[in-house]
Amino acid sequence: MARIKLEIPNNILHQLNIHVRITDINYGNHLGNDALVSILHEARVDWLTQIGYSELNITEADAQEKIGLIMNELIVNYSNESFYGDQLVIKLSVGETTKAGFELYYTIETDRKNEKIIVAKAKTVMVCYDYNNRKIAELPIEFKNILLLQS
Numbered sequence: 764m765a766r767i768k769l770e771i772p773n774n775i776l777h778q779l780n781i782h783v784r785i786t787d788i789n790y791g792n793h794l795g796n797d798a799l800v801s802i803l804h805e806a807r808v809d810w811l812t813q814i815g816y817s818e819l820n821i822t823e824a825d826a827q828e829k830i831g832l833i834m835n836e837l838i839v840n841y842s843n844e845s846f847y848g849d850q851l852v853i854k855l856s857v858g859e860t861t862k863a864g865f866e867l868y869y870t871i872e873t874d875r876k877n878e879k880i881i882v883a884k885a886k887t888v889m890v891c892y893d894y895n896n897r898k899i900a901e902l903p904i905e906f907k908n909i910l911l912l913q914s
Contacts, residue, residue: 769840769884771868772856776913777810783849794845794882800837803869803885806853814909819894821906828893830900835864836888845882849873857910863899864890865910 781802789795811817819831845851851873858866869885893900 767838767840769838769868769886771870771884772858774856774913775854776857776867777806777813777855779806779809779853779855781805781851781853783845783847783851785847788847792846794849796839796841799839799871799883799885802851802853802871803837803887806855806869807867807887807889810855816906821891822903823905826903828900829895830891830903831894832864832889833892834887835890837885839883839885841883842881843883845871845873849875849882851882857913858886860902860907860910863902864888865902865907 783794783798787794787798787802789798808818811821817831820829821832822828822830851871854870854872856868856870858868860866865888867887867889869883869887871882871885873880873882891900891902892898
């Protein structure tokens with residue numbers, strides 16, 4: 764079976780440190796896949812908040828229509844287990860932008876015995892979405908400029 768291997772861009776948009784909580788551990792006694800997806804979400808929301816936006820609004824304050832984001836695709840490459848108490852470092856990078864969205868990459872690392880360990884790499888494709896009209900929307904130019912400055 765062919766495996767999708769993610770190549771993470773070098774441009775770091777944002778970094779978030781977060782501890783693995785006991786509620787993140789599954790029956791295998793390691794970080795569960797559902798918890799990892801929630802951690803990716805936390806990192807994405809933290810980044811958006813830091814630059815003055817939210818997933819429900821990536822438009823300028825005076826914009827007539829509010830455009831949000833919706834996840835269209837998620838790919839995760841797991842590399843190593845992560846355990847309760849691990850300090851995870853999640854680094855976000857931007858990939859390709861399109862008329863209606865962009866790729867967001869994540870590198871999830873921890874430090875164990877003074878060695879950097881990659882827990883996982885992930886990619887989400889985020890699409891602009893008009894929640895009022897329930898349809899795909901164009902990537903606001905101001906937000907696109909932020910992404911292009913970071914790539």
